[in-house]
Amino acid sequence: MRKLQMVDLKSQYEKIKETVDSSIQEILENTTYINGPHVHAFQKNLETYLGVKHVIPCANGTDALQIAMMGLDLKPGDEVITADFTFAATVEVVGLLQLTPVLVDVEMDTMNISIEALKKAITPKTKAIVPVHLFGRAANMDAIMQIAKEHNLYVIEDNAQAIGANYTHADGSKTKAGVIGHVAATSFFPSKNLGCYGDGGAIFTNDDALAHRIRGIVNHGMYERYHHDVIGVNSRLDSIQAAVLDAKLPFLDTYSAARRLAAFNYNKAFENNPNLGTPAFDMEGDDHVFHQYVMRVTNGQRDALLAHLQAAGIPCAIYYPIPLHSQKAYADTRYKEEDFPVTNQLVKEVIALPMHTELDEEQITFITSTINTFLNA
Numbered sequence: 001m002r003k004l005q006m007v008d009l010k011s012q013y014e015k016i017k018e019t020v021d022s023s024i025q026e027i028l029e030n031t032t033y034i035n036g037p038h039v040h041a042f043q044k045n046l047e048t049y050l051g052v053k054h055v056i057p058c059a060n061g062t063d064a065l066q067i068a069m070m071g072l073d074l075k076p077g078d079e080v081i082t083a084d085f086t087f088a089a090t091v092e093v094v095g096l097l098q099l100t101p102v103l104v105d106v107e108m109d110t111m112n113i114s115i116e117a118l119k120k121a122i123t124p125k126t127k128a129i130v131p132v133h134l135f136g137r138a139a140n141m142d143a144i145m146q147i148a149k150e151h152n153l154y155v156i157e158d159n160a161q162a163i164g165a166n167y168t169h170a171d172g173s174k175t176k177a178g179v180i181g182h183v184a185a186t187s188f189f190p191s192k193n194l195g196c197y198g199d200g201g202a203i204f205t206n207d208d209a210l211a212h213r214i215r216g217i218v219n220h221g222m223y224e225r226y227h228h229d230v231i232g233v234n235s236r237l238d239s240i241q242a243a244v245l246d247a248k249l250p251f252l253d254t255y256s257a258a259r260r261l262a263a264f265n266y267n268k269a270f271e272n273n274p275n276l277g278t279p280a281f282d283m284e285g286d287d288h289v290f291h292q293y294v295m296r297v298t299n300g301q302r303d304a305l306l307a308h309l310q311a312a313g314i315p316c317a318i319y320y321p322i323p324l325h326s327q328k329a330y331a332d333t334r335y336k337e338e339d340f341p342v343t344n345q346l347v348k349e350v351i352a353l354p355m356h357t358e359l360d361e362e363q364i365t366f367i368t369s370t371i372n373t374f375l376n377a
C-alpha cells in the first residue's frame with residue numbers, strides 16, 4: 001500500500017511536473033518574479049473558470065479576507081457576523097480592523113452557519129455577514145443573501161475551503177461558491193483544493209467599483225504611481241505561485257471529482273456503522289468538494305479512535321478542537337454557552353480522515369476497516 005498521508009502533494013506534483021517546472025524555469029530566466037505575465041494569465045483564467053468579473057490576487061487567504069473588508073469601508077465598531085465553528089482567520093481580521101466579531105452557532109448536518117442563529121444576532125450595528133463554506137460545502141447562500149438584502153448587509157464569502165464547488169439555488173440554477181456574495185476571499189495555501197507551493201490568495205467580486213478600490217488597497221493604496229489615496233497594504237501573489245496555480249487550474253474539476261469519489265467510498269464503507277455521522281452529499285451533484293472529510297463519532301469514542309488511528313499509522317486530525325467563542329483572543333461576555341449547542345458538540349465528535357486527490361481504494365479500505373473494527377468491537 002502507498003504511504004498514508006493527510007494530504008499527498010508530491011504524487012499530485014509528479015503528474016504536472018513538466019508544466020510546473022518549465023514555467024518556473026521561464027520565470028527564473030526572465031526574472032519576472034513580481035507581477036509577471038503568469039499572474040495576469042492566472043487571474044484571467046480563474047475569472048473565466050468561476051464566471052466572475054474580477055479576481056484580484058493577493059498574498060494569502062487571511063489577507064484576502066482583510067482586504068475585502070477594507071474595500072467595503074467597514075468602520076470600527078461595525079458588527080460582522082460569522083460562524084463559531086471555523087478556522088480563526090475570519091474572526092482575526094475582523095478584530096484587527098477593530099470591527100466587532102459576532103460569533104454564531106452552526107447547523108449539525110452541514111456544519112455551516114445556522115440561519116436561525118444568524119437572524120437572531122442581527123442588531124442595528126450589523127454591517128456584514130461572513131459565511132464560511134466549511135470543508136468544501138457552500139453555506140445556505142439563498143437564505144443568507146435574502147437576510148442580507150432585508151437588512152442591507154454585505155456578504156463576504158470565506159471561500160478558502162470551497163473553490164470549485166457549486167451552489168445550487170432553490171430554483172435549481174447553479175453558481176460557483178465565492179461568486180454569490182458581494183465579495184469573496186480564497187486561499188491558495190498548499191493543502192487547499194487549489195493550492196500553490198507557498199502562500200497565495202485572491203479576492204473575487206462582480207462589483208467594478210469595489211474591484212477598483214481593492215486593486216489599490218493591495219498595492220499600498222496607490223491608484224496612480226506614488227499617489228496614495230487610501231491606506232493600503234502590500235499583498236501580492238508572486239509569479240512562481242501564479243504559474244503553479246495556472247498549471248493546476250485546468251485540473252481543478254478532476255481534483256474535485258477525485259475528492260468526491262474518496263468521500264463516497266468512505267461513506268459507503270461506514271454505511272452500516274451506527275457510531276458514525278458521515279457527511280451527506282449527492283454524488284451526482286457537485287456541491288461538496290471535500291476540502292476535508294470530516295465525520296462525527298457519536299458514541300463518545302472520538303479521542304480513543306484518534307489515538308488508535310495514530311498508533312496504526314493512519315493520519316487524522318481534529319478540525320476544529322475549540323470553538324472560537326472559547327478562545328482567549330475572541331472571548332466576549334456577550335456569548336453564553338447555551339447559544340452554541342452544535343459547535344460545543346461538534347468539537348467533541350469530529351474527526352478528519354486523509355483527504356486528497358491521490359487516495360486509492362486500497363488505502364480507503366485499510367482506513368475504513370480499521371475504523372469499523374475499532375468502533376464496533
Ligand SMILES: *Cc1c(COP(=O)(O)O)cnc(C)c1O
Pocket residue numbers: 060061062063086087089090132158160161186187188189199200201
Ligand atoms: C485556510 C483558511 C484561511 C486562511 O488562508 P491562508 O492562506 O492560510 O491565510 C481562511 N479561512 C479559512 C476557512 C481557511 O480554511
